[in-house]
Structure formats: structure tokens, C-alpha cells
Amino acid sequence: MLSLGTDDQTRLLRVAALTGVALVAFASRLFSVIRYESVIHEFDPWFNYRTTRYLVEHDLDSFWNWFDERSWYPLGRIVGGTLYPGLMITASALWNSLHALGFPVDIRNVCVFMAPIFSGLCAVATYLVTKEVKDSRAGLLAALFIGVAPGYISRSVAGSYDYEGIAIFQMMLTFYLWLKAVKTGSAFFGGVAAIAYFYMVSTWGGYVFLINLIPLHVFALILMGRFSNRVYVAYSTFYAIGTLYSMQIPFVGFQPSRTSEHMAAMGIFGLVQIIAFVQLVRSHMASKQFQTLLLGSVGVGFVLAFAALVFLTMRGYVAPWTGRFYSLWDTGYAKKHIPIIASVSEHQPTAWPSIFFDLQVLTFLFPAGVYFCFRKLNDEHVFIMLYAATASYFAGVMIRLVLTLTPIVCVAAGIAVSNILDTYLKHSPPADSAAEKVASDAKSAVAGSSSDKAADKQPAKDKPTGVRNSESKLVVVAVFAYMMALFVWHCTWVTSNSYSSPSIVLASYTPDGRQHIIDDFREAYFWLQENTAEDAKIMSWWDYGYQIAGMSNRTVIVDNNTWNNTHIATVGLAMASPEPRAYEVMRKLDVDYVLVIAGAVLGYSGDDINKFLWMVRIAQGVYPEIQETDFYAANGQYRVDDTASKTMRDCLMYKLTYYRLNEMYPDGNAWDRVRQTHVPAKNIKLSTMDEVYTSENWIVRIYKLKQPDNLGRPLTDAAAFEENRRRKRKHVKKY
Amino acid sequence: MRLWSVSLTAAWLVVAASLAHAALPEHLPKLLNQELTRKVDLTQPSARETFSISVVNDDGQTAADAYYFLFDAPAAAEIAFAEAWVKPEKKADKRKLLAIALDTQHSDDAQTVYRVTLEPSLAPGETLALEAKFVYTHRRLVVSPKAVEQDKAQNLLWEDSAYVVGPYASTEQKTLVKYYMESFSAQPAPVKRNSLGTTITYGPYKVPANAERVPIHVHYEQNLPPVTALEHRRELEVSHWGSNLAVEEHYKIRHDGAAIDGEFNRVKFQGMARKREQTPVLYQIPMKIPGSAHSIYYRDPIGNVSTSTLATKGKTIQLSLRPRFPMYGGWQYRFYFGYDRPLGDVLQRQPGTNTYVLRVPFLEKIGSWTYDETVMRILLPEGASNVRVNVPFALDEVRHGKVRTYLDVSGRTAIWLTKRNAVDEHAQEVEITYDYTGFDLLRKPLGVFGALLAIFVFSIVYSRLDLSIARK
The missing domain is CATH 3.40.50.12610 (Rossmann fold)
Structure with missing residues (x-):
């Protein structure tokens, strides 16, 4: 830092802090490897591991055409057409590049460490999203939260080689690029967001959430009168490219044009075109004629589109909602009609303690963060609010969907905490130079829990009164520092005790403290x-x-x-x-x-x-x-x-x-x-x-x-x- | 001397048929076995025969330059190791080894001939104290019955001739059979049995040349599991930087003993906890590795096996590997284990040169297993050249090549040594000599340095390039 300017210093600190957070996210997921061994956990990861091994041993073509006669005997399974291949292709690409560089790593180890690696990347993606919504200080906090939050760790410990492990990263990356596209109105970012979306589609069935949330965002913006050319460009590029790409995945195929889950996105795409056209017409017409035309055409158009949808659904061209989807609206549905879904414990409705268990103090900071978004209402804040509302609902319905809630909770909590620290940690003497301020901000963001020390260092010149005096500031900051420390402690404890057992290996302890493995x-x-x-x-x-x-x-x-x-x-x-x-x-x-x-x-x-x-x-x-x-x-x-x-x-x-x-x-x-x-x-x-x-x-x-x-x-x-x-x-x- | 005469009668029944030895070269110098003792050791799952012969050249004219051993072809197919030497004067003296080899030219479907080259040749009237050892794979012993109940013992059957036959007459010949535990008698009845009942003796007989065999068999209890290593890979990696020899051994083994008759019963297995030695179950693999070994691991294709114990006994470490499941006849298991040991123990630099000598055993002995095929792979450091291999026994295949692994540019020098039908006796030292210079030692750091330098240079150049189409 010797001869660097303050800008460079902040940037250096920021990069260092973010790298640190990514490393923490990686390291905190290694409990099971250290305690047991580098082994694939649970049930589904074993399938993913097996297919990845197949992909590594054969080539991509034979992977697409793989008919697996080892399962569902005597029916068999066409593997290439019935799975999301993103995870396997990512792992085998990593494995191939490592081998090309002269590191003959075992494919099992690549698979085991996939989730921790992508969690580190997810912390970076969350930083970027939060930075778009507030600033880099909030971003660093959000990155730290997502790095250690048990709600995400539960599905991404080392050895948990499953779709979710990398899909959350892809989701956050898509959201970041989407926000960027909406903010800049750039077709380039819309296109890149579509590519990120394609990557997500190739990995996880949960992409349906994303392809409904983004149209919802657009729809809300339209209703709020915030429709603009930026939104138009962003959504049109995103939807067109994203949908065409997503149809390249054999398992997805023609679903984007044929199933109800994807109809909202398509409808909004049509709506956006109409609105843009209408705006074009308005700019060339007198306002009174225009009013009539607008009401008439929009009304007729909507009725026609809806009728067409109903007709197509009834004729069977568009598939109705699937049972799994219904169980999201009616929690008793599965138990009555599809016992096989109800028999899976992770499909049960979430109990309140388990949300607290997974998110701890973030649960309370989350609404505060959403509130701060209300205060500064921009396009991207609308997105955060919609994401928060929908994800909260789904997390309440199905225990495994706490996973999709966690990132937004971390983003919102990051915004909330950083707002508080902005207010209470900032020494606000009028004479302070701007540069110093930036430096101290960065420091406070990095230091996080121990930042109260930074606060006392700065002597107050003329004493402000009330909540603004340094004593009250100290108290607030100290309380938050304590809460953050407690949060990190809780996360470590939960990760180590609940989420780090491979479940194929059980452990017990002999009275003298030695571990006895039950294998x-x-x-x-x-x-x-x-x-x-x-x-x-x-x-x-x-x-x-x-x-x-x-x-x-x-x-x-x-x-x-x-x-x-x-x-x-x-x-x-x-x-x-x-x-x-x-x-x-x-x-x-x-x-x-x-x-x-x-x-x-x-x-x-x-x-x-x-x-x-x-x-x-x-x-x-x-x-x-x-x-x-x-x-x-x-x-x-x-x-x-x-x-x-x-x-x-x-x-x-x-x-x-x-x-x-x-x-x-x-x-x-x-x-x-x-x-x-x-x-x-x-x-x-x-x-x-x-x-x-x-x-x-x-x-x-x-x-x-x-x-x-x-x-x-x-x-x-x-x-x-x-x-x-x-x-x-x-x-x-x-x- | 009643027995003596009985044996003589038995022997005279035999016609000196010329068919039996038609395979051997004609005009063999006439040798006479003055005294021949054959010891058959059945205490381990694989049989070992040791001959101690006092040979005299009875020919009067030609010197003998070879001595021939004749075996029944089916039994001889299981001979994995043969060694012959001149009996030293004192026990402590070093043995003078004689060349012994399978004489394919004279072997046929019925008989297998081993030829010992006498060096120097045995002049007429001279006497030689010749000793030889033949080690069989465990398939020489027949498991009988093939299946026993889970808590019952295993019995093996050894069949052979009561005396050694061959082109030479014997004035006095004995066969001693040593076995582990007695529960069955042998037929025909042995001549003598020692007080403990662990050794039985046939003979002494006087046997003419080209006598016919008198079949005997010994059926005895033997609960050491006969194990076959269907595949065995022993991989050694020499690292000069780490001053480390990494050893990793891959095994695919099969229990070839008595199978379970009926169901596998876990209750019975648990009840047998203290008397598992009384059944042929293989529940642990005793492994001896050098005492300086560290970082020991034991795994199989689906992960770490947590059931193993380690005890240091003087210069060796006793490593007990428990397979994931107890093994009964016909069951298979695969595993690998490995460890590191200081390179100084096995590598020597020839003073004043860049030549190194590596001395490592070809196998580690484990409970007299039979190895269908064993491959030893030695990875020498990158750049090692002029490699010479010296192995004290014949190998089936020696291959030189390169293997590219961690941080290699061109790949490390590798040698593969293959031996089929190996037994414990092949656990001898292999000597590998190679040249390795100081520059070779610097290859790796230079490689890493170069790669990092390239990345930095690229990033420096890239960050200074303006690739935009339109000027901002």
C-alpha cells in the first residue's frame, strides 16, 4: 500500500476481502472431508458421480446417447435425455483441464470439491448483485453471509455433489447480469445474462423459478409505470436468446413453449412487444385517439391471448401444471395424490425453527434490508423485493426451497447491516477529506465484526448529541459486532454438527473419545x-x-x-x-x-x-x-x-x-x-x-x-x- | 528292515519303461543318487519341496554337465519358483547357486523337465551335494471338500508319488511330509511318523532309474486361506526433491479355499470371534512394511477402509488390513494401500558420479499368496536416463516408457516389470541403476517459474492493450 493512491488502496482491500470471503466459504465446507474422507455423500450425488465418471471415461456424444440398462430394470433409462447435464459437464471440463495442465487428479476428488469451489464463486456473484443494489460495502457483507449461511451450506458441503451446489452460483450470476442489463439497457448484458441462464438451465430444474421471477420483475415494472427502453431491450434479448438456448438441453426440449410453467415468461415477452409498439404509435399520434386505440387493442389482445392459452391447454398443446407444482400451492396435495413425493422428507413444509436454524440473525435482518430497498426504489430494488416475497413463500412450503431463499436473505441482510454501519460507524466530521472516508468505509467493511475498534480510534472533535454521539454509536456497533460474531459461531456449529455427515458413513465415539466408524x-x-x-x-x-x-x-x-x-x-x-x-x-x-x-x-x-x-x-x-x-x-x-x-x-x-x-x-x-x-x-x-x-x-x-x-x-x-x-x-x- | 523290503517289492513292480524317459536326451551320463531326501512343506497354503541329493557320477567315461528333475506335467504346471545350489560346507556359508531352468525342449504333455546346469561339470567318480527347492502355487493343493459349513475347518489334499522318480537310480531315498495339523490319515500308510505327528516319512526306499510312480496322498486340515492375487500392481515413485519413495500396492484377490456350505450367518461369524483360526475365513491381511514408513493409507475403489491397525515391531511395521467383509471361499476383494518412506533407505549415489542405485524388494510377503500376475512399476524422476534393471530371477516382461504426472513437462522415466505366477520366494531385491544430473533436478522449479512468468507477462500485456472497436 506504500505508494498506491487511496482509490487503489480501496480496490486492493476490496479484492483481498472478497478473496478472503471466498476462501472462507470454501474452507467452511470441508468439515466432512477432514473428519471422514473425500467421499461422495447421500443418495443423489452418487448418481451424479456415476454419470460424471461415465462422461470422463467416454465422450460427450456417447454421454448424450447413453442408455443405462443398470437402472429401472427391465425398462432402463435414457440418461442423456433425462438429466440436467451442466454439473457433469462442468466437472469433467475441470477434470480435463487439470489433466491437460499435468495434474492427474482423481475424478472423485473433482466431484467432491465442486460444491465448495462454486460456493466461493457464489460469494463473489452475491457480492456483485448486492453491489448493483447498494454498494460494495453491502456487497462484501452479503458475500460473507452467503459464504457461511447454513441454509446454503446444507446443500454444498464437500462431497455433496449435487445440482444445487453449483446452481445457486449460476442463479446469482444470472441475476447480477439481469440487473446490469436492466440498469444499462444494454443488449450485450441481456445476451450475457441469457448465456448465464442457459448454464443454469443446463444444471438445475429450479431454473423455473428464475424464468418466472424475471418476467414478474418486468411485469411489476410495467404496472409501476417504470417501463422503459432499457427494460424492453434487456428483456427482449434475454428472453429470446435464453429460451432458444435453453431448448438445446434435451431434457428441456420444447417445454419453454409447451408447459404452463413457462407461459408467464412468454406472455410477458408478448406484452413487452405490444407496449413498446404502443409507445411507438403514441409518439406519432394525437393523445385522444391514442387512448381509445390503447384501451381497445390492449383489452382485446389480452383477452385473445388468454383464450388462446386456455384453448391450447385444453387441446393438450400446452401441458397443465404438474403435480409437483400443485404441491407448492396446496401443501396437502401431495399427501393425497402423490404419496411418492410426500414420502421424501425434504418435500415437507418448513417448520419455523428450521428457518432460524439455517439463517439465524439474518432472519431478522432480512425484512430490514427489504425495507431499505423500499426507501430507495429503483428498478433493481423492485427485483430484490419480488425475489424476497416469492422465495419466502416457497421456502415456507417446502423445506428444500430454503435454499433459494438464502441468497436473497443474505443480500437483504447485507444491505441492512451496511446501512447501519454506514450510519453508526461513519465518523462524520465535516472537515474530513473524501478520500479518508472511502478508506475507512472499506476498512469497516473488511473488518466486519471487529470494526468497533476502528470506530473508537477516531476522536470526536465537537460532540454531537443524541443517537449521533460516539457513545451511542459505540453501543450500536458493539451490539451488531456481537451479533455478527454469534452468527459466524452459529454457522460453524451448525455446519460441523448437522450438515457435514456423509450419511453413508456413520460415526460414533467410544467412551475414551476415539472415533468409531460404522461403515x-x-x-x-x-x-x-x-x-x-x-x-x-x-x-x-x-x-x-x-x-x-x-x-x-x-x-x-x-x-x-x-x-x-x-x-x-x-x-x-x-x-x-x-x-x-x-x-x-x-x-x-x-x-x-x-x-x-x-x-x-x-x-x-x-x-x-x-x-x-x-x-x-x-x-x-x-x-x-x-x-x-x-x-x-x-x-x-x-x-x-x-x-x-x-x-x-x-x-x-x-x-x-x-x-x-x-x-x-x-x-x-x-x-x-x-x-x-x-x-x-x-x-x-x-x-x-x-x-x-x-x-x-x-x-x-x-x-x-x-x-x-x-x-x-x-x-x-x-x-x-x-x-x-x-x-x-x-x-x-x-x- | 521290513519296510525296506516292502518298498523294494513295490519298486520291482515297476518296469523300466523307455517311454517315460523318451523325452530326455539320449546318452545321459549315468548318475547315481547315493542319498536323496525330499522334504515337502505343507504348513503354508502353497507347497514347497526341497531336495537334498548326494550325486555321484557313476558313468566312468563322460563328465555330467546337467542334472535333470522330472515332474508329472499337471503338478509341474504349478511350479512357480525353482532354485538349485551346491550345499555349502558350513551352514553359514554363502550358497553357490546353480542355473536351473524349465527344459522346454525335453518336456512333453506327460512330463516336465527341469535342468540344473552343473558348473563345473561333474567328472566321473566325483560326488556333489546338490540341493534344490521348488515352490508351487497354492493350486497344487486341492481343497477337499470344496465347501464346508461356516464354522467347520478346511481340508487340503496333496497327491504325489511315494518316491522321486527320474532318470537316475537312488540307493536310498526318503520323502518327508510336514503338515500343519493332523486330522486325516494318509494313504498308503506312511512308514514313519514323528512324535508330534506333524511330519511323516516315506522310505527309505531303493529306487531304480525310470521307476514308475506309486501314488500317495495326504489329506490334512489347513485353515490358512489359500489366496490368489488375480492382479497385483506395485507402484513405486522416486522423488529426489522430497527425498521420498512413495509405494502404492493395488490388489485384486480371491479366496480360493473352501466355500460356505449353506447360508452366510452373521450370528455364527460373531460367535466365532475367538476361534476364527479354526475356519478358513480371511478376516485380516497381515502386511509387513518397513519401519521407516509413514503416511500409511488403506483404501478400496469406494473409499477409505477404516478397519486397519498398525503396530511397530522393531524394524518393521505390522499392518493388519481388514477387508471390508470377511472372505470365504470364492469371494473376491479389491484394495490398495500405500505409504512413504525415506529415499535414503533404498537409494545410493555412487560416489563421484551422477549414477544412482535403487534397491527395492519385488514383493512384500503376505501369508504365502499366489500372484497370477504382478506388475511392478517404478517411476524415476523426470530426466533420469541410462536405466539398467537387475532382477535375480526371470521376468515375463520388462518395459521402459514415460509417465506424465504432477508438474511434468516431458514425463517421468518409468519401468514396468511383469511376472506371472509369483510366490513369496520372488520377494527378492530388484536393483535399478540410473543417471540423474543436477540440471534434471532443476527442471521442475524452472517449469513452474516459466509457467507463472508467462501468465504475468500475458496479463501485463493484456491489461495495456486497448481492444475496443470504437474510441471512447
Whole structure:
């Protein structure tokens, strides 16, 4: 800083602060790598990882044409046409460039660190957005907030290799470029925003939010009488280029012109054209004639357009809203009509504590920030307000949408805090030179929480009174510094405790503090990979489909891409039926192995018996022979002990879960540590399958289907016959 | 000497058929085995035969320049390692190794011939104390029965002839079979058995030349798992900058012992916790690595394996790797592990020159495994030249090439050494000599320096260029 001018000093400080924030955002997501290992987490990331590996091993062409026969057996899945390829292409591009530069990094490590890297970039994008709305001081604060806010970290820790990890960055980048386009009225920025939008479309289905929010912004501007040539140019370029680009993604295809979700954007595009035309006409006409013409044409046009939309929808040219979309308006909709969506925990409505858990003090700063936007009402502030309102609604409806709320909360909170610091941290003696002011501003923005020190340094010359005196300033700044420190502490705590567990590896601690790793999932999955035939078909509940395909490299019947409800219901039917019927269903599905998750021994509560009622409900929707009520005990409770209903105790899932469990315990004391109850001590007999593997803590159990009997008997009879013969032989031996 | 006569009768049943030795060269100098002792060691999953022969040239005319060992072809196909030497005067003396090789010219479908070159040749009337060792892969021993219940022991079957046959007559011949644990008797009944019951002796017999085999078999309990490494890659990387030798070994193994008869039962497995040695289950892989090793890791294709323990014992580190799952007959597993060790332990600079000598073992011994194919890859630093490889046994393939990895410009010098059918006896030292100059050492920093310089120069130039079309 020796010979730099104050401008350069600020810029240097700003760059340094922003780099620091990006690094913090990156580093705070590494808990799981340090605590466990560099491993892919959860469920969906395993699919993304598997496809990325495929892309790296083959080329882009074969990736588009990839027919995956390893999933949804016997239907298969056309992968290239049913996924958003942005994530995989980004990762493989990164991997290829690293290799070209002579760094032979493993593709797994690239995938694991994708989300943290893009979170760092997202902090920069958020800085840019906030800078457009207020200034760079607010931008730095917003960047810091988004860097550490648990609401975003929850989906972007290292190893969480999922769409959201990079999509939030793309969304903020698009918003920044959009604001820039609206402010400058430049077709160039509109075009660049369209490219950023295309990148976002290629990555995440959540782009629908963006393609509705931006038209909404335009519409609001029109209603507010803020329509201008800038808006016209920006939106026309953005929509035209963006839509054409987005249609290049095979999974999106003609949706932008055929589904209701995209109709708003198209309608606004038409409206903008009309308005621009009308303005052109007005500039060439007398005002009275113009009024009549305007009312007439706009009214007729609107009615015609709406009628056309209704007509096209009814004729089936335009698809109506999808079920997933309806569940956004009516939170009970999914439970009634699509149990498969309701069965996913992240689709539940958000509880208030979880919002506070994810955003902490930002929750309260958020409205303040929106208020400050009201005070300075420009085009970009309208955008912030609309984003805030819509995202708040969606975050309340579905827990996973807290993710889309987080960036705007951070932006608004950044504006709020920076306004407060502007007022209370700024030493405002009239004689101060402008340059010094800028420097101290930058410093305060950088220092953030410790900026109260900077405040005391400056001696007050003539004492102002009331809230403007330095004591009250000190108090306010100190309180905010404390809150910010608490926020960072909270974020670190939440990240470390709640969001950094890979979920395929569990950890417990021995009394002397050593970590004990429970690795049953990988144990069993790897057993499958090594010790089953290459083309073996594994049946399990759909939750484990991606993991089995990724870690065992075997064919699965259903997986987490829940596109075929009937197929899933068939698996549910097999699980909920008694053994002979289940065997029949499984033979039809050509199943070789069945895999169940049983937490009874260890007390792992996310096991299949706890999910079983969902299987029953989903099966019931397609196969009326399954009735949910049959699975409840006489007193109407869901039980697994002696009081469990006969249907429950005969069904395949129950048998596979508790097979041989009683041998572990002394007579009659078999205990289920999840349900905290006794388990019937009677031996469970399996006649249609053999246990082939059970993991160390009994979490994963794998059974192999027997071949049909040579004599054509049902397997149950054959087993009973064998049993009898053995008993007889023993009998003979005795005498 | 009752047994002696029995054996003689047995031997005279044999006709000196000319067919059996038609393969051997004609006019062999007549040698006589005055005393031949064959020790068969079955204590490990793979069999080892050691011959101790006192040979006399009985020909009277020609000096013998070779000694031939004859094996049944099916059994001999499993010989992985052969070594012959002259018995030293004192035990402590260094052995004088003799060249031994598979004589493909004289082997046929029925018999396999190994030829020991006698150097110097054995003059008429002279006596030589010859010793030889043959190591088989574990496939020489047959798992019988193929499947046992999960808590039952594994039994192996060794079949051979009661005495050694060949082109030479033996005046006195013994076969000692040492095995691990007794639970089955051998047929035909052995002549002698030691007090502990761990060694049985056949003979002494007097055997004529070209005698026919008298089949015997030993069926015994052996719970050490016979493991095959289907693929094994041992990758070494020499770094002069880090003064470090990075070792990484990739294994794909299969348990070739007795399979489970019936279901796998976790309860039974847990109940067997204290007596797992009584079943052939492979639940941990004992690995010995040098004591100076550090930064040890153990992984498999889907991530880190957390179940391993480490104990330092003097100059070695005992590394117990537990596979993700216990392994029974027919089960497979893949894993890799690696560590770093100081380069000073294995690398020497020849004084006053730029020539370095690297001495590393070809294998690390693990429980007498059989390696279907093992490839050792040595990465020398970028720019190492004039590479010479010296291996004490015959390799199947030696390949030189280049591998481009971290911060390389042209790629590092690499050598691949391939050996099929390897056993513990191949864990011998490999010697690699190469030249490496001071300039080569500076390649990397210069490369990084150049790349950064290019970036800075580019950015300096770029920031000063005005690329706009219209002047502002």
C-alpha cells in the first residue's frame, strides 16, 4: 500500500476481502472431508458421480446417447435425455483441464470439491448483485453471509455433489447480469445474462423459478409505470436468446413453449412487444385517439391471448401444471395424490425453527434490508423485493426451497447491516477529506465484526448529541459486532454438527473419545460388487438405487429418479406381500438379490421398517390387494412385536429384517433398538431365499432368491418337505 | 528292515519303461543318487519341496554337465519358483547357486523337465551335494471338500508319488511330509511318523532309474486361506526433491479355499470371534512394511477402509488390513494401500558420479499368496536416463516408457516389470541403476517459474492493450 493512491488502496482491500470471503466459504465446507474422507455423500450425488465418471471415461456424444440398462430394470433409462447435464459437464471440463495442465487428479476428488469451489464463486456473484443494489460495502457483507449461511451450506458441503451446489452460483450470476442489463439497457448484458441462464438451465430444474421471477420483475415494472427502453431491450434479448438456448438441453426440449410453467415468461415477452409498439404509435399520434386505440387493442389482445392459452391447454398443446407444482400451492396435495413425493422428507413444509436454524440473525435482518430497498426504489430494488416475497413463500412450503431463499436473505441482510454501519460507524466530521472516508468505509467493511475498534480510534472533535454521539454509536456497533460474531459461531456449529455427515458413513465415539466408524453400507455394497454376477439384479427400496448403482455397479429395479410410480409400487408390493406371493412378483421382475436396511441391532432409525408404511401406501395406490390397515396391530398402532398383525409378520420386509435376529439374544429377549420393543422369539423361516450377506452391524442384509424347485413344487412346500426329511433322518439316527 | 523290503517289492513292480524317459536326451551320463531326501512343506497354503541329493557320477567315461528333475506335467504346471545350489560346507556359508531352468525342449504333455546346469561339470567318480527347492502355487493343493459349513475347518489334499522318480537310480531315498495339523490319515500308510505327528516319512526306499510312480496322498486340515492375487500392481515413485519413495500396492484377490456350505450367518461369524483360526475365513491381511514408513493409507475403489491397525515391531511395521467383509471361499476383494518412506533407505549415489542405485524388494510377503500376475512399476524422476534393471530371477516382461504426472513437462522415466505366477520366494531385491544430473533436478522449479512468468507477462500485456472497436 506504500505508494498506491487511496482509490487503489480501496480496490486492493476490496479484492483481498472478497478473496478472503471466498476462501472462507470454501474452507467452511470441508468439515466432512477432514473428519471422514473425500467421499461422495447421500443418495443423489452418487448418481451424479456415476454419470460424471461415465462422461470422463467416454465422450460427450456417447454421454448424450447413453442408455443405462443398470437402472429401472427391465425398462432402463435414457440418461442423456433425462438429466440436467451442466454439473457433469462442468466437472469433467475441470477434470480435463487439470489433466491437460499435468495434474492427474482423481475424478472423485473433482466431484467432491465442486460444491465448495462454486460456493466461493457464489460469494463473489452475491457480492456483485448486492453491489448493483447498494454498494460494495453491502456487497462484501452479503458475500460473507452467503459464504457461511447454513441454509446454503446444507446443500454444498464437500462431497455433496449435487445440482444445487453449483446452481445457486449460476442463479446469482444470472441475476447480477439481469440487473446490469436492466440498469444499462444494454443488449450485450441481456445476451450475457441469457448465456448465464442457459448454464443454469443446463444444471438445475429450479431454473423455473428464475424464468418466472424475471418476467414478474418486468411485469411489476410495467404496472409501476417504470417501463422503459432499457427494460424492453434487456428483456427482449434475454428472453429470446435464453429460451432458444435453453431448448438445446434435451431434457428441456420444447417445454419453454409447451408447459404452463413457462407461459408467464412468454406472455410477458408478448406484452413487452405490444407496449413498446404502443409507445411507438403514441409518439406519432394525437393523445385522444391514442387512448381509445390503447384501451381497445390492449383489452382485446389480452383477452385473445388468454383464450388462446386456455384453448391450447385444453387441446393438450400446452401441458397443465404438474403435480409437483400443485404441491407448492396446496401443501396437502401431495399427501393425497402423490404419496411418492410426500414420502421424501425434504418435500415437507418448513417448520419455523428450521428457518432460524439455517439463517439465524439474518432472519431478522432480512425484512430490514427489504425495507431499505423500499426507501430507495429503483428498478433493481423492485427485483430484490419480488425475489424476497416469492422465495419466502416457497421456502415456507417446502423445506428444500430454503435454499433459494438464502441468497436473497443474505443480500437483504447485507444491505441492512451496511446501512447501519454506514450510519453508526461513519465518523462524520465535516472537515474530513473524501478520500479518508472511502478508506475507512472499506476498512469497516473488511473488518466486519471487529470494526468497533476502528470506530473508537477516531476522536470526536465537537460532540454531537443524541443517537449521533460516539457513545451511542459505540453501543450500536458493539451490539451488531456481537451479533455478527454469534452468527459466524452459529454457522460453524451448525455446519460441523448437522450438515457435514456423509450419511453413508456413520460415526460414533467410544467412551475414551476415539472415533468409531460404522461403515456397513459400503461394506455390503462392495460385497455386492465383488461377489455377485456382473448382471445380477438387486431389488431394494428406491432410496438405495443410486447408491447401489454407484457403489456396487449392479443393476437395480428402482432408484431415486422416481419417474415410474407403478414400478416402485411393484417393489412395494413384493416387500409387503407374504413370501409365496412376493416370490412370484420378484420372479416376474427377474430379481436375483434383495437388499434391506435393518437398524434393529444398532439402533439406526432410517431403516426400512420405519419407511415401510410408505412402501405399503405407494403399493396400495396401484395394487389394491395391499391395504394399509392390515399392517397395523389390533390397537391401531404400527408394531413389530408380538402384537403385530399377521399380515405384518408374514410380509417379506418383516421377515428379511428380523431373520435370525433372535439367535443373537438369549431366549425370548430379541430386542429392536430402533422401535424399543421386543421382537417375537419364534424362528423366522425363509423358504424362497437364502441369506448371503449381513453387514457387521446388521444394517444391510442381502438375500439371494432360490431357483424354482426342480419338481415344480412351490418353494414353501419344498422347504417343508426337506425340513421333514431332515427331522426324520435325525430321528432314525438316534435309535 | 521290513519296510525296506516292502518298498523294494513295490519298486520291482515297476518296469523300466523307455517311454517315460523318451523325452530326455539320449546318452545321459549315468548318475547315481547315493542319498536323496525330499522334504515337502505343507504348513503354508502353497507347497514347497526341497531336495537334498548326494550325486555321484557313476558313468566312468563322460563328465555330467546337467542334472535333470522330472515332474508329472499337471503338478509341474504349478511350479512357480525353482532354485538349485551346491550345499555349502558350513551352514553359514554363502550358497553357490546353480542355473536351473524349465527344459522346454525335453518336456512333453506327460512330463516336465527341469535342468540344473552343473558348473563345473561333474567328472566321473566325483560326488556333489546338490540341493534344490521348488515352490508351487497354492493350486497344487486341492481343497477337499470344496465347501464346508461356516464354522467347520478346511481340508487340503496333496497327491504325489511315494518316491522321486527320474532318470537316475537312488540307493536310498526318503520323502518327508510336514503338515500343519493332523486330522486325516494318509494313504498308503506312511512308514514313519514323528512324535508330534506333524511330519511323516516315506522310505527309505531303493529306487531304480525310470521307476514308475506309486501314488500317495495326504489329506490334512489347513485353515490358512489359500489366496490368489488375480492382479497385483506395485507402484513405486522416486522423488529426489522430497527425498521420498512413495509405494502404492493395488490388489485384486480371491479366496480360493473352501466355500460356505449353506447360508452366510452373521450370528455364527460373531460367535466365532475367538476361534476364527479354526475356519478358513480371511478376516485380516497381515502386511509387513518397513519401519521407516509413514503416511500409511488403506483404501478400496469406494473409499477409505477404516478397519486397519498398525503396530511397530522393531524394524518393521505390522499392518493388519481388514477387508471390508470377511472372505470365504470364492469371494473376491479389491484394495490398495500405500505409504512413504525415506529415499535414503533404498537409494545410493555412487560416489563421484551422477549414477544412482535403487534397491527395492519385488514383493512384500503376505501369508504365502499366489500372484497370477504382478506388475511392478517404478517411476524415476523426470530426466533420469541410462536405466539398467537387475532382477535375480526371470521376468515375463520388462518395459521402459514415460509417465506424465504432477508438474511434468516431458514425463517421468518409468519401468514396468511383469511376472506371472509369483510366490513369496520372488520377494527378492530388484536393483535399478540410473543417471540423474543436477540440471534434471532443476527442471521442475524452472517449469513452474516459466509457467507463472508467462501468465504475468500475458496479463501485463493484456491489461495495456486497448481492444475496443470504437474510441471512447
